[in-house]
Amino acid sequence: AIERTFSIIKPDAVAKNHIGAIYSRFESAGLKIIASKMVHLTKEQAEGFYAEHSERPFFGALVSFMTSGPIMVQVLEGENAVLANREIMGATNPAQAARGTLRADYADSIDENAVHGSDALASAEREIAYFFAADEICPRTR
């Protein structure tokens, strides 16, 4: 089925000028970018987005990293988009990410791992709504 998923290019990959290379991977895989913007998260925004991890030992480092510089946030649309994007990204820990995945190619560590993608359709809906108003999403008509 055609799905929408939510994606972040994290501060490490933005700082290293990998935005275009990462967008190219999405487009080459048939995922359409139907919403996109650059934002520099406040501490409150980062804590809210990652609220489900608030009790994890890495939460402080995660919020600190995600507010360390601008990020790109985007909505990707396509067949099986949630799983397709997870395959493009590779494992959360780049040391375990398959060859040719974004994390294998662009991430340095589990903490600075280049990209985020929704893990399920329900989280995709919540994460899209966290960053985008309905009128900022532009489904393709051609």
Ligand code: CMP
């Ligand atoms: P992300 O998909 O953005 O969701 C939470 C982030 O926490 C994750 O990617 C990792 O970058 C980071 N993180 C750090 N340590 C861990 C861990 N042990 N397990 C999962 N995520 C971790």
